[in-house]
Amino acid sequence: MNLRIIGAFISKDLSLFFRNRFFASMTVLGIIVYIAIYFVMPKQVDETLQIGLYTQATLPFFEQVQEEGLTLQAVDSEEALKEGVVEGEYVAGVVLPADILESFMSGQKPRISVYFASDAPPEIKESVESIIRELAFLQAGQVLPIEVTEEILGPDMLGKQIPPRDRMRPLFAVLLLIVETMGLANLLSQEVERGTIRAVLVTPMSVIDLFAAKGAVGVGLAFIQSVLFIAVVGGMNTQPLIILVALLLGAVLVTGIGFLIAALGKDMMSVMAWGIMIFVLLSIPSFGVAFPGTVTDWIKAVPSYYLVDTIHRAANFGSGWGDIWYNLLILLGFDIAFFWIGIIVLRRKFR
């Protein structure tokens, strides 16, 4: 391996890339757009059901609800309650009649009015009705003879939920990496198509030098873009070293896959055909993070799962080396496998 030749080839590829103002500016703009989308997305999770309550009676169970995720806020008038419901301040507005206590005592069923905004989903209406009924049961002193054993599975995120945009962070980072895969695969297939690879290989540059140079450019571009994105959106605030290592391994993975796609594709179109299939496959694990519970264990067969899971757990839960070392190890295994297979297959194509 000749480091001088590799260095010259890398600087040639990079200077070609940056000399093309269009490519350079589009790459930068791409990152800016991803960052902009991240910041436009909601940064908080509203996990409380806010219900307005107007009552002239004194009902302890209604007024002192301390249920997690449920707030009954007293309002001065029925008009203010209606206004709050229409403006979306409350998901529902409850009006308790003045004689509700007397009704309970005399065994009559009091009528409770519940206001909903017309765009309230049916499930919210049904849920609020269930809540009112349950509070009324408690107020009337009707208890249930059940003993509930409660167990929280996984870290309890009550009050510190992960905002949607932070769940999307691994998806955006992986998308940036995968797009670079297609770019690298396309550049390589173009070189094969135009015969420039053969021209280069008649110089003192060896095939290993060529792969080292192309690999370094691919890994470098993918890595820098994803690191830049993750850093700007605050993904490096916890466990930065783990995230850097994960992104580096991810960049190596997509470069290896890029070699493979370049070997399979005959031209830009076939590179795109293969690239999109792989793009879809590699991005599936990110949806598992963005929408938990939607994917099953088969997702662990997709190499990008170990990248996405590592970024998600390190950035959103602060997981350390001890928790995710096996993810990084498996990712490294996939890196070696894909890089090696990619080089072997692409090398055959040169001959």
Place this chain on the structure above:
Amino acid sequence: MSLKRIGFLLGKEFLQGPKNFIFVWAVVAPVVISFVVSLAFGSLFSEKPKLGVVDEGDSQMVAMITGLDSAITREYDTVPAITNAVESGSVDMGIVLPQGFDEAISQGEETEVRIYIWGESLAKNRSILGVTVTNLIRELAGQEAPVEIDTITLGDEINIPWNDRLLPFIVLMAVFIGGLFLPSTSVINEKVKNTMVALVVTPTTIGDIFVSKGLLGFILSLVMGIIILVLNQAFGSQPGLLVMVLALGGIMATELGLLCGALIKDLTSLFTIWKMGGILLWAPAFIYLFPQIPEWVGMIFPTYYVVQPIVQISQQGSAWADISVNVFVLIGLNVLFAGIVALVLRRRRVYLV
């Protein structure tokens, strides 16, 4: 410009098209994504809490739980299966009903119920599921609610389900993948392979070539737009109006495609533009996904004027009077883009070949 030559070129495009990856992609991708969205994303984006149940005996509660409208419910066979589902977030809460649960409840005997809660479950979902299950147990125990509830609806806003919110995105994709990519890749391929030169040495003009490629993109875009609306049962009560808006959207997509084809020298550059510019095209669809984003943000993007009338007709039953302003803006934009395409073709004629 010769209609005969345009027809001949268009026939060639249709004959060669199905062999082209972009053509297949433009047809297959919107249909596949539409199916995925309607099958999976319908419940994926649902804000309903998810409840799982394991019945160790033969409780009527299972039927009552699965019949709930306020929650998405799933039944599991074993306790490990439900704990696995709760741990992965497939359900917010898992309830295990012990053997003899119904008898114990109806006889007023104390019985134990195990509940597993997903750590990432929202507090409101935990509350909703908690009271819902308690309500069902009370119903099973024969307890009658001590109150009558009157529900009153205020305002005239309509709740839009996630499936409907995603429709603009799918329609935009159906119209723009075919309309934009087919003409642009076709023109670029002709330039890269130098077949454009071969064509213009015949009596065929650059105009004939662009019109034929544009027509292919327009037809595919319109057909795919209609197919997607039919698949999503979103044709509304004004099909004629809807087809007109789809056609105008197809024209916009085609014009942008031809513009890209004329200005961009190779497919790599086209896909690099797509990397950034694609998001600008889909931007109005995000307005429907996240209603918190003000509507004026969508109005900045040209595709808003395609999507908004489609949404109004298909989901709100609007008529011409409601959509006319947006349609006129769309027509204006189409005229503007057509002018730009014509200008670019005149100025870059020499580079095109």
